Amino acid sequence: MSDTPEAPRKSLMQTLELDTRLLGMIGAFIVLSIAFNLLTDGRFLTPRNVFNLTIQTVSVAIMSTGMVFVIVTRNIDLSVGALLATCSAVMAMMQTQILPDMLGIPLGSPLIAPIAIVAGLAVGALIGAFQGYMIGYLTIPAFIVTLGGLLVWRNTAWYMTRGQTIGPLDKAFQIFGGTNGTLGVFWSWLLAGLAVAFALYGLWSSRRAKRAHGFPVKPLWAEFTMAGIIAAAILGFVGTLNAYQIPTRRLARLFETRGEVMPEGYTEAYGLPVSVLVLIMVAILMTVIATRTRLGRYIFATGGNPDAAELSGINTRMLTVKVFALMGALTALSAVIASARLTNHSNDIGVLDELRVIAAAVIGGTALSGGFGTIRGAILGALIMQSLQSGMAMVGVDAPLQNIVVGGVLVLAVWVDILYRKKTGERL
Amino acid sequence: MTTPLVDMRDISLAFGGVKAVDNVSVDLHAGEVVGLLGHNGAGKSTLIKVLSGAYRADAGEIFIDGQKATIENPRDARKYNVETIYQTLALADNLDAASNLFLGRELTTRSGLLDEGRMEAEARKIMARLNPNFENFAAPVSALSGGQRQSVAIARAVYFNARILIMDEPTAALGPQETRMVAELITQLKSEGIGIFLISHDIHDVMTLCDRASVMKNGKLVGSVNVDEVTDDDLLGMIILGKQPGAKPA
Ligand SMILES: Nc1ncnc2c1ncn2[C@@H]1O[C@H](COP(=O)(O)OP(=O)(O)OP(=O)(O)O)[C@@H](O)[C@H]1O
Ligand SMILES: [Mg+2]
Numbered sequence: 001m002s003d004t005p006e007a008p009r010k011s012l013m014q015t016l017e018l019d020t021r022l023l024g025m026i027g028a029f030i031v032l033s034i035a036f037n038l039l040t041d042g043r044f045l046t047p048r049n050v051f052n053l054t055i056q057t058v059s060v061a062i063m064s065t066g067m068v069f070v071i072v073t074r075n076i077d078l079s080v081g082a083l084l085a086t087c088s089a090v091m092a093m094m095q096t097q098i099l100p101d102m103l104g105i106p107l108g109s110p111l112i113a114p115i116a117i118v119a120g121l122a123v124g125a126l127i128g129a130f131q132g133y134m135i136g137y138l139t140i141p142a143f144i145v146t147l148g149g150l151l152v153w154r155n156t157a158w159y160m161t162r163g164q165t166i167g168p169l170d171k172a173f174q175i176f177g178g179t180n181g182t183l184g185v186f187w188s189w190l191l192a193g194l195a196v197a198f199a200l201y202g203l204w205s206s207r208r209a210k211r212a213h214g215f216p217v218k219p220l221w222a223e224f225t226m227a228g229i230i231a232a233a234i235l236g237f238v239g240t241l242n243a244y245q246i247p248t249r250r251l252a253r254l255f256e257t258r259g260e261v262m263p264e265g266y267t268e269a270y271g272l273p274v275s276v277l278v279l280i281m282v283a284i285l286m287t288v289i290a291t292r293t294r295l296g297r298y299i300f301a302t303g304g305n306p307d308a309a310e311l312s313g314i315n316t317r318m319l320t321v322k323v324f325a326l327m328g329a330l331t332a333l334s335a336v337i338a339s340a341r342l343t344n345h346s347n348d349i350g351v352l353d354e355l356r357v358i359a360a361a362v363i364g365g366t367a368l369s370g371g372f373g374t375i376r377g378a379i380l381g382a383l384i385m386q387s388l389q390s391g392m393a394m395v396g397v398d399a400p401l402q403n404i405v406v407g408g409v410l411v412l413a414v415w416v417d418i419l420y421r422k423k424t425g426e427r428l
Numbered sequence: 429m430t431t432p433l434v435d436m437r438d439i440s441l442a443f444g445g446v447k448a449v450d451n452v453s454v455d456l457h458a459g460e461v462v463g464l465l466g467h468n469g470a471g472k473s474t475l476i477k478v479l480s481g482a483y484r485a486d487a488g489e490i491f492i493d494g495q496k497a498t499i500e501n502p503r504d505a506r507k508y509n510v511e512t513i514y515q516t517l518a519l520a521d522n523l524d525a526a527s528n529l530f531l532g533r534e535l536t537t538r539s540g541l542l543d544e545g546r547m548e549a550e551a552r553k554i555m556a557r558l559n560p561n562f563e564n565f566a567a568p569v570s571a572l573s574g575g576q577r578q579s580v581a582i583a584r585a586v587y588f589n590a591r592i593l594i595m596d597e598p599t600a601a602l603g604p605q606e607t608r609m610v611a612e613l614i615t616q617l618k619s620e621g622i623g624i625f626l627i628s629h630d631i632h633d634v635m636t637l638c639d640r641a642s643v644m645k646n647g648k649l650v651g652s653v654n655v656d657e658v659t660d661d662d663l664l665g666m667i668i669l670g671k672q673p674g675a676k677p678a
Contacts, residue, residue, distance in 0.1 A: 215548070
């Protein structure tokens, strides 16, 4: 044959190698933000609201990254909200009772927060591993194990605390709560600069690796466009947080507790909250696990075809234990952030979080049939859910209507996703 | 005669009441191709899945190089360098060809992370040998044709220096050119001293590629014969009627 096939002309999206689903979500999020901003006369996109929105999203977003792995392996975890309560109760009791009263570490000691956090993470991981054991080795369906877990852990927390609110939590512990722990302008800009440098290095080294193996690379202008968008997003986000000034009264009190007097006209901004920094680190770690490690590869392979994974020598039972242990540890981390934000442990902490977390993962493109899902999608899903909820509250939509809309959006999002997959011919 | 590479003795396995494999013994020498024949549901796949670690036999023993082998799962089988092309291919549909090729045995960088670049480069090399028309390295294998998927499964079995290779209908979905390449591959692997169990419904293939053939019917072994000493019709008689051929059994 004489006619050699011509290289198909690539669309702009293909040239940039963008993930269209992610792009669709980002587009939806931008439309949503602008709509709320118009409806609230510009109150939605103020530095203050962006700051609040991010810290409200962190707890669910962290858990949603773990839920991606759970759902990708064709499981579900209905117990995360309840487990969050148990972990929160354990950490609160460690701080206010067990460590000071039983182990003689005085209140306010710098040891309290780290010990409490380690204990909480250990409890979360162990309970998760135990549930994973029942699912993987005893082959009880995940739906049942974690439905039971929902009742068990919600009420374990209640039983432990007798339903009382426990607090105030340790001052160092509260750093993870949002407003009580922020990096300030200088460190926030420094981190933003490092993040940009790191992202650019990542782009460059992946290009170099492709070259080294002789695989096709994007045109240079496409690389520069991507780099520009990423840098603008990082700097814009941090710039917004750095524009949120700490209220003068609050600053004055800070100076007072240090025994100083605040100079006239002194101002200071919040900058990046520590909790958001934790979320960013979790996101990076979980993305690396998902895409660059054996563990992640086995998680996706098992979701795609459990029998094939088993026949390839993957210990799928142990994998289930690991996935649920990781989910438990992330739930404990979310418990740190949620209880630190409230400055105490309350009996209803984490109620309905399992639904928010599952919804975030699913809106983020995780397929309930297993095998597909991304960490960044789930985090974006959590952000969209939270924006919807906060935005409606700001507009003055009644609480029941808010929930009705969120429920409807969840179903709609999955339907759109199904249409999208049909169109792209992705088989499930 | 030399010690067989694989000696499966008196293997039995039942699914509920169905005796899928009933007291079957087969053996395989290094550099030998043994064909496993039988009608649909005769128990061929079940028998070889005992060797590949997918199933555990209810009774019977496996000897490898004359030593008793314990194969309780696919990981054990891989330790004995048993590689298998399953009839169902056993591919993770959501992953690409290279990921499937290296599944369970990924190449990593010094820092312990997956070395995607090297895995894809290796995948391109082996696929060039097996199926030069194969180009689609970026797509998940669910987007490949049946024959392309089969090529991936074959590549996975031959890439890792198998000593014992199990091929369960490896050419069922392949075109004529690809089938010929697999036949050449079998001849080459045989000359390298690899022992191969080849399950096939194609008597002609068995007659040309195999040294011996073992025939199963209803879970039982009808007999094992040297292909040189039997005719096509003898084999057909064994498969369909379960009757011993006139030729002397091996
Ligand atoms: N997982 C299973 N559960 C229950 N019964 C099974 C299972 N696998 C196989 N069987 C039964 O065992 C018998 C042997 O099946 P097997 O797959 O070994 O046949 P085969 O010789 O490979 O057939 P084919 O040529 O169609 O591939 C059949 O009767 C089948 O129904
Ligand atoms: Mg079969």
